[in-house]
Amino acid sequence: MARSLVEDFLGQLEGQGYLADRLELRCSINSWPLRSPTTAAWIYPGGTAEKTSGLVAWWYGGTLRNLGLIHLPAGERRSAVLNEQLAQMTWAAELEGWLTSSPRWHLVADDATAAAWQPIFNQSLDQPLEIVAPLPPVELAAPDCQTVGPGPSPTRT
Numbered sequence: 001m002a003r004s005l006v007e008d009f010l011g012q013l014e015g016q017g018y019l020a021d022r023l024e025l026r027c028s029i030n031s032w033p034l035r036s037p038t039t040a041a042w043i044y045p046g047g048t049a050e051k052t053s054g055l056v057a058w059w060y061g062g063t064l065r066n067l068g069l070i071h072l073p074a075g076e077r078r079s080a081v082l083n084e085q086l087a088q089m090t091w092a093a094e095l096e097g098w099l100t101s102s103p104r105w106h107l108v109a110d111d112a113t114a115a116a117w118q119p120i121f122n123q124s125l126d127q128p129l130e131i132v133a134p135l136p137p138v139e140l141a142a143p144d145c146q147t148v149g150p151g152p153s154p155t156r157t
Contacts, residue, residue, distance in 0.1 A: 008036045037062045040104040041086070042132075043070075045117050052078065052120075056089060060098050078120050 002036035010018075039061070045054040052072040058065045070085045072078045104127050107117055114131045121129050 038104060039099065039101050040106055041089075042106045042108055043135075044108050045113055056086070058089070058093060058099075058103070060093075065098050066093060072120065082120055102127055106132050108132050108134050110134060 038059070040059050042057040042059065043054050044057070045052070049054060052074075053101060054070045056066075058068070066089070068085075068089050070084075072081050072084060086092040088097065090103070105121075107121075107129055109117060109131065110133065118129065118131075
């Protein structure tokens with residue numbers, strides 16, 4: 001049901017000229033909590049045991065160049081599918097001309113999630129996979145709070 005609500009809402013926006021194939025971020029990229037001054041791909045895993053997904057943030061020279069989504073099936077083909085999807089993203093970046101060297105791979109995950117994802121990564125990655133602990137929720141929300149600024153003072157009646 002939730003998916004149909006989102007699709008209905010996007011349909012309304014498309015009717016007004018909004019391009020639903022683009023991802024727009026609420027906060028400034030400059031305040032993103034995990035940015036990379038080097039060429040790196042940051043993978044933020046999500047999903048369930050049956051449907052694994054994730055967001056891949058591609059940084060090059062301190063600039064966020066691309067955001068991509070990965071979707072992995074349950075079963076034995078997960079590793080192969082992940083490698084295929086990451087290879088396709090890498091090739092696309094090379095064709096666009098901004099990726100000129102192998103990225104450093106980062107998995108942003110807690111210990112349990114990292115333990116579940118590490119076996120999925122095949123040793124065919126150009127660089128080793130680095131595990132990075134996610135930011136605590138307070139630190140993750142801080143850039144949005146700074147962007148929005150303080151709200152009105154509560155009034156007493």
